[in-house]
Amino acid sequence: MKFRWTRMAGWVLAGGMAVSCLAFARPAKAQGTIKVGILHSLSGTMAISETTLKDTDLMLIDEQNKKGGLLGKKLVPVVVDPASNWPLFAEKAQELLEKDKVAVVFGCWTSVSRKSVLPVFEKDDGLLFYPVQYEGEESSRNVIYTGAAPNQQAIPAVDYLMNEVGVKRWVLEGTDYVYPRTTNKILEAYLRSKGVKPEDISVNYTPFGYSDWQARVAAIKKFGSAGKKTAVISTINGDANVPFYKELGNQKISAEDIPVMAFSVGEEELSGLDARPLVGHLAAWNYFESINTPENKAFIAKWHQYIKNNKRTVNDPMEASYIGFNLWVKAVQKAGTTDVDKVIAALPGIETPNLTGGMAKVLPDHHITKPVYVGEIRADGQFDVVWKTKGLVPGEAWSRYLPSDKYIVADWVKLKCGNYNTLTKKCSGQNYK
Amino acid sequence: MGKNMLWISAWKDKGSRWFLGALALLFIAAPILNQLVPASSAFHLSTYGLTLIGKYLCYALLALTIDLIWGYCGILSLGHAAFFALGGYAMGMYLMREIGPRGVYGNPILPDFMVFLNWKSLPWFWHGFNHFWFAVIMIMLVPAALAFVFGWLAFRSRVTGVYLSIITQALTYALMLAFFRNDMGFGGNNGFTDFKDILGFDLHSDRVHVALLMITAIVLAVSYLMCRAIVESRAGRVLRAIRDAESRTRFLGYRVESYKLWVFVFSAILAGIAGALYVPQIGIINPSEFSPINSIEAVVWVAVGGRGTLYGAAAGAVLVNYAKTYFTTAIPEAWYYALGALFVLVTLFLPSGIIGLVRSRTNKQKGLRMQSDKGERPIE
């Protein structure tokens, strides 16, 4: 008897699944709309960081539509969840470009996710705006990098520590993946070029999500007690940061003694922990929520109103998304179409104001100009800007401090190549005919 | 056992007919729909569709291998994705060497990530992967070797049930951590990507994707028939005997451990092949493929499809992954609910999976209710 019942239930379940599939049918492609793809993880490990960018993009699209859309058409966001799963990123990118035929995609956070979708974008000739600081060493025709290249974050930050703080001894602490590896590689080369002795540089890598920092922090404390002024350059990735800083706080490493300069810790990460023990530790970004400009105030107000929460923070990748979106809008208006090739052609040279009173300009290598700020952590999890670069720094895809890419340049205007060797006059590493 | 024999035996069984039929259909339809049907037509099969189906088939093969050891021999491996990933990495290494001087740094020998980590020369374990045949051998040899060593240790000392499951999990977890290390020489977190071509054929062209899909379909069909051959041989009956009463089987004079070992190794090899077919179609392989969750998910596919039927496992893999593809787009904010609910409900109401549901209508006398207890005994 029971058996019959479960079988019944089974059929009901099967039916239910079928119905649900119909129920969630995609919105039909309406006429006079422009589809905008949003490719950020909403689940899995990266959701912590990426969900916010999805909301930002939605807010910007919403706002643009209020202004009457683009070229007289409404923007329709197409949100998918690549679930922090790198192959899934490629699959979803393909879906957005081939199935939904979106005009542009805003998305990705980690380097590996970008690397995973890159071939797709180049094959299907899509356009991706990538809003996160990254390791450089790349310039694709189909990607606009609105985050910082190493020379827009790492190098100035080190300059600050070396010149303003007088640091003599360096700990390069990072999570073991490509961004820290490259950044540290560049920094090591840079420091050596500035005459820092090898024994005064300690490089260490820890795995993702590393949570047991006791021993490492103790080691840093030891390294820092050698008499010379010491600083830590942290390229520790997202969720390993909270336990790291908690441990710093507990082992009473004060910023006055051993300041930690972080490249991946912003307002949002700090909102996730009690910042009081961290006062004075540093971060280098191209934007801080605390920067006092009208644009910024307006943006923060809009964000709080959109997300219906006045406590929600704003961070650098959000500004990068904001810049990216506006750059695309301007380019489309200039090109008079959303056709990717025309938009890509139109992009270099386009300018849009960033949130800190400067102008973000798309350069021939598909990176943009950015100011660089160094901030000190405040007790309330915000930053006080203690230093900024004079004027804007143009992003460089290839670092001039690495022998391997000294002679490589990227130029999509004249050379039409992202990886052009000025010695051999050859263009290599490109994916499409 | 002769192939023709096998065909007949497979043909006797309705499920096999459906399964092989579907594969044959796919084999014929895919190239036509993609190549001949114009892109404008509603019936056109896009590259996206191709890749998707290709992925499902690879997963189906993985599910098949799990069903072979779990459904028929009661070995629940929570680390089978490890063999899948190893095969994938072997293929990936070949594809990386195939790039040659077309890499970002234009180094003819070293893959980009090595140039970038200042490696001066190719590590020993990378030699030979510039030959396809070598890669093919490794695709099968590496998973086989690992499975053999691990299985020999585990089965000889009669590690069973949860203990076995958990150490397989430890195995894949350790491998994941190892492959995450950049110093290992496997590209760290980024793994391998940006492949150019395979055997000189451009990996970005639809033709090659169609070809890969067709190959995958064939491999899946052949693997299926081989697994059938095994489970329908007397050895297959011994396996089921082991699953249901291990020590009784021993008292009949069977060396239980060697049976487990061989079937485990065989399934590892197939898993490796699945991974190798997966990589060129997806275009990336990285350590997250080793993550224990992947293995657990694969087990879930088998359970959803229905254990101990082989084609049920394959069907489960396709179904669950289609659901995933679909939900992540249709309800990106809430697809965990849908998938989670699916798993819970299936386990509660379909103890022998979707296939069990279908079969329970056709042949009732086969005591399917008991099929649901398969694989559970070793744990009690």
Place this chain on the structure above:
Amino acid sequence: MSIRPGKILYIENLTVSFDGFKALNELTLYVDPGELRCIIGPNGAGKTTMMDVITGKTRPDSGTVWFGDNLNLLALSEPEIAQAGIGRKFQKPTVFEQLTVFENLELALAGSKTFWNTLLARITPAQKKRIYEVLDIIGLAQQPQALGGTLAHGQKQWLEIGMLLMQEPQLLLVDEPVAGMTPQEIERTAALLQSLAGKHSVVVVEHDMDFVRSIAKRVTVLHEGRVIAEGDMDQVQKDPRVIEVYLGG
């Protein structure tokens, strides 16, 4: 080696203890070729433990177990022991529930049992014939395709005995064969076991005294892991220690 040659099974000074408790205590026991030996004794006397040791499931603390004059069972694994020609029927009938009666017997077939051989093995007419013989003997000829799990308790007992026969062992260890059988079935079992004796050596562990009387030539009484009496049924029943154990106990 033993001082009495020509036995099929030599158990000498066998001691097994499970955390402190001595299941077998210096047990010494011999079985003649072709003999039908019954072993009785109250619960915990060590009957099943003895079988476990013989079949390699349990390793003793001390003592020796030889099969024939030149096979040291303690050095062998269960499969090897089974291959050597010792078959066992468990107290709780264990057949392969997911396999048909026919398949159950097929797996019990004597012959090479390595993976590769069974993988390619095809069943020969002779083997088929043998299986049907056994099916007749155990009275399951009508339902060779029934799943083991669907059989009645008694039928399972028979099926398991059938599996023993398929193995064609020299020595059969039969643990409580008639538990849960109807009187008729018991009779047939008795007949069967007696018919087996002579060709094979049979060791039967049983509680059911009538049954034992009906079949036994020689009876061995175990108590607290050692032999306290041995001989034919009447002698044994007169033995004061046995009476003390069974009645005064």
Place this chain on the structure above:
Amino acid sequence: MSKFLLRPGVQWLLVLLLLASRSAGPLYAQVPSPRDAAFLATLGQLRDASFPDKDNIVEQIARSGHPNVEAVLTAFLQDRLYFRNQDQKIFLLKPGEDEDASTYDLIDPITLQSAGSASSDGFTKIITNNHLRRVLQETLARFRLSSTDAAVRMKAVRDMERNLSDANAQLLQERSGVETNPEVKKEIGIALALAALNSPDAQARLSAVSTLRHSLRQNVLNRLDDLVQKSPDGSFAESDAGVRQAAADAVISIGRWRTFYSGIQTLFFGLSLGSVLVLIAIGLAITFGVMGVINMAHGELMMLGAYTTYVVQVAMPGHPETSILVAIPAAFLVAALAGILIERTVIRFLYGRPLETLLATFGVSLILQQLVRSIFTALNRSVATPDWMSGTLQLNDALSITYNRLYIVIFTLLVFGALLVVLKRTRLGLEIRAVSQNRSMAKAMGIRSEWVDALTFGLGSGIAGVAGVALSQLTNVNPNLGQSYIIDSFMVVVFGGVGNLWGAMVGGMSMGVVNELLEPYSGAVLAKIFVLVALILFIQSRPRGLFPPTGRASDNQ
């Protein structure tokens, strides 16, 4: 001048005068004395000075000898120094004023009295940076050296140690005369000795070394080590051989002690990591071990516990100290109820089919993850660490143990003990063991096994929730929290032997210690890999874990 100012007595006199003048405060303020005017002018320079300039200005302020120097500089150090945008006038904020508040309560820098409150956006903060804060601390230390609070004096001495200028040395010298508290006196002694190492008189240096050799502090070690080192030109930094010898001995003995203590510290690290592993595993040891349920949702139950901690904290604002204590029972209840719910709705249909439980609970874990993601968003939730849990227990200069780790070790032991009591001493425990050993027999004896199952699962889940409270103090509180611990907890349970609490205890601890002992040599990843491989090999030799389950029930066939 500075001498005069810094003589504590005089300074206090000034403060008293000031207090006296409070009564006539406002009046006094209307007619700023020339000194006040100068003071204000110097302060004013801070408005748009670069950081290097700010250093000098601070020094000037310090020398100005104005009575409010300490108050103003303290405010500056604490980010409470603002100027009003329209008239550039400098104000102090009330202590403990929230920077993000919409209105500020102001204090006049001259009268040090409330100057009313105003909307915050009319004001700009005069910001400091690390270096400036350090300068401020040193400057203020000179004042605080004569504080009535010994702790403050201690801190002052430590601050001054960073920069042992003659002036500071002089001050410390004077202080050591009047200092009563032995601790502080000792500290001053060390500081002076460090200073004395630079003195021209070899005898003084020698005695300094002999005082210092009993300290275990790293900076002392480095300083003494410098004396022993040869400078590039071959000559020794320390000219006198005797002093060098003494220093060398001191370096060796200090070094030896420090290595000894660092060994102890590593051991403790291991235990604390171990206790985390134990904590996340014992809940599973019950649901998985005792009930045979492969509970993939175990991690999510811990996550629920962590979120409960967060919610409790939000619910009782301003009481982080107590909220954590409230959170423990709360988390237990929440997780336990969730567990019982899962048991009643899903698991009870699956008894005797452990693998089905794996699949179902895997589904449940997905649902729970998404649930919190929908409620709390995917962002990290900030769980404040109560003050009594933050910071370190300084056993001596070479050995310090962080409080939160210490408490977690203790907490683990408590939870473990409590669990043992429940299982061994209570009726429930008895029934749980009965059911787990022989269900049918237990039923026959009239135990309501259904009910026991639910409670057992609830208990295990509750423990998971409690573990979540501890985790909230160590790591991210976000929907993935569970995922990152589930594997480890299974390893521990299997290593220890399924269903055995002591196994989980010993297993977890030993895994933690081994891991920490290896880490310094092999690095984090390899250490972990090694532990995993070791586990695999260990299971080969003991297929049923450290403490194998006994009895017929556990027998495989």
